[in-house]
Amino acid sequence: MGEGFTEPGTVVNLEGGRQFSIIWQDEARTQPLMGLDFGPAWKTPEGLGVGASLEQLSQVLGSFQLYGFGWDYEGTLVLEGSQLHEYQGDLYLRMRPDSTAIADHPDAYEALLGDAIFASDDPNLKVLQPQVYGMEVYLNPPSE
Numbered sequence: 765m766g767e768g769f770t771e772p773g774t775v776v777n778l779e780g781g782r783q784f785s786i787i788w789q790d791e792a793r794t795q796p797l798m799g800l801d802f803g804p805a806w807k808t809p810e811g812l813g814v815g816a817s818l819e820q821l822s823q824v825l826g827s828f829q830l831y832g833f834g835w836d837y838e839g840t841l842v843l844e845g846s847q848l849h850e851y852q853g854d855l856y857l858r859m860r861p862d863s864t865a866i867a868d869h870p871d872a873y874e875a876l877l878g879d880a881i882f883a884s885d886d887p888n889l890k891v892l893q894p895q896v897y898g899m900e901v902y903l904n905p906p907s908e
Contacts, residue, residue, distance in 0.1 A: 771797070780805070789904060800900045808899075810848065812857060816896040818889060821857070824848065828884045833860060834877040839894060842881060856900040861892035 772788045782805045789795040807813040810824045821828065825846040831837050839859040843852040866873045872888035882889065 775801075782806070796903045798900055798902045800898070802899045802901075806899065808848075808851075808855065812896065813899055814896050816857070816859075818859070818884070818894055821859075821896070822884055825884070829881045830859065830884065832876050832878040832880045832882060833873065835879055837879075839897070854902045856898075856902075857896050858898040858900075859894040859896045861894045865892045 772791055772793055774786045774788070774793065775783065776786060777783050781803070783801065783803060784799050784806065785801040786799055787797045789797040802814055804813060804815040812821065812824055821841070825841070825843070825848055828846040829842040831840045831842070833839055837858070841857045841859070843849055843855065848855070861873060869888075869891045872891050875888045876882055876886065876892070
């Protein structure tokens with residue numbers, strides 16, 4: 765789960781190479797907390813999922829924000845204030861730049877590093893050609 769934490773989980777393999785994982789809230793595995801490790805076959809009702817480009821995200825979300833790269837929560841989209849604000853806290857999409865784009869534009873990558881929030885229209889972001897690499901769906905979000 766990151767930072768040395770583990771939780772009970774189950775990997776689900778379906779036909780056609782479709783796979784995902786379930787993290788459970790309880791050791792008895794009766795209450796699912798979240799689904800993750802979705803491949804590109806899995807999409808939101810709006811058509812977003814692993815492999816979605818910055819352009820596709822912008823078409824669906826409008827203007828949005830995301831966290832910087834190079835740390836545990838790199839490229840996590842902030843859905844609050846976007847067209848999908850109702851998913852905030854239930855859906856997490858994470859994107860990262862293409863490795864070739866990082867090599868070709870190291871200054872742009874450096875400008876977007878770290879635990880900070882950046883706008884989706886930042887010119888550095890466009891040249892890095894980021895794509896969604898991770899999708900997490902909370903099925904029973906923890907109460908706040």
